[in-house]
Amino acid sequence: MFLANSPQMGPIKNILKENRDRFRTIITKSFQTMQQKVEDILRLQYEQRQKLYEEYSLQIMNLNSKLNMDADQVKKQAEKLSSIFTEHRMFVLQSLVLQKERMEEFKSLCEQYLEKLEVLKYSGxxxxxxxxxxxxxxxxxxxxxxxxxxxxxxxxxxxxxxxxx
Structure with a gap:
C-alpha cells in the first residue's frame, strides 16, 4: 500500500490503465474478429451443405428415375423371356407328341414286317x-x-x- 499512495504511482496507474484498456480493446477486437470468422465459416459451411444437399438430391432423383426405367425394362424383358419359354415348352411338347406318334408308327410297321416274315417263313x-x-x-x-x-x-x-x- 505504501507504493499505491506515492506520488510516482499516479503516472504508473495511468500507464497501467491505458495498457489495460488497450489490451481490452485488442482482446475485444480479436474476439469480435474471431467471432466474425467463426460466423463466416459456419455460414460458408451451411451454404456448402445446402449446395451438396441439392446436388445429391438431384443425383438421387435422377438415379431413382433411371432405376425405375431399368426396372420397367427388366420387367418387359422378363415377360418376353417368359413368353419365349412358354412357346419353346409348347414346341418341345408338340415335338415329343409327334415323335411318339412316329415311333408308334415305326413300331407298328416293324411288327407287320415281322408278322409277314413269320408267315413267309412258315409258308416255305x-x-x-x-x-x-x-x-x-x-x-x-x-x-x-x-x-x-x-x-x-x-x-x-x-x-x-x-x-x-
Whole structure:
C-alpha cells in the first residue's frame, strides 16, 4: 500500500490503465474478429451443405428415375423371356407328341414286317410263287382280252372296208 499512495504511482496507474484498456480493446477486437470468422465459416459451411444437399438430391432423383426405367425394362424383358419359354415348352411338347406318334408308327410297321416274315417263313415260299402265278395268269387273261378286242376291231374295219368299197 505504501507504493499505491506515492506520488510516482499516479503516472504508473495511468500507464497501467491505458495498457489495460488497450489490451481490452485488442482482446475485444480479436474476439469480435474471431467471432466474425467463426460466423463466416459456419455460414460458408451451411451454404456448402445446402449446395451438396441439392446436388445429391438431384443425383438421387435422377438415379431413382433411371432405376425405375431399368426396372420397367427388366420387367418387359422378363415377360418376353417368359413368353419365349412358354412357346419353346409348347414346341418341345408338340415335338415329343409327334415323335411318339412316329415311333408308334415305326413300331407298328416293324411288327407287320415281322408278322409277314413269320408267315413267309412258315409258308416255305409258296405264297410268293402263288402270287407270281396269279399275276402271270392275270396278265395272260388281259393279253387274250386285248388280242380278241384287236381281232374284233380288225374284223369290223375289214367289214367296213368291204362295205365302203
Amino acid at each position: 415260299g409258296n405264297s410268293v410263287a402263288e402270287e407270281l402265278r396269279l399275276l402271270i395268269d392275270t396278265l395272260e387273261i388281259k393279253l387274250l382280252t386285248v388280242n380278241r378286242q384287236q381281232e374284233s376291231i380288225a374284223a369290223r374295219l375289214s367289214l367296213l372296208d368291204v362295205l365302203l368299197s
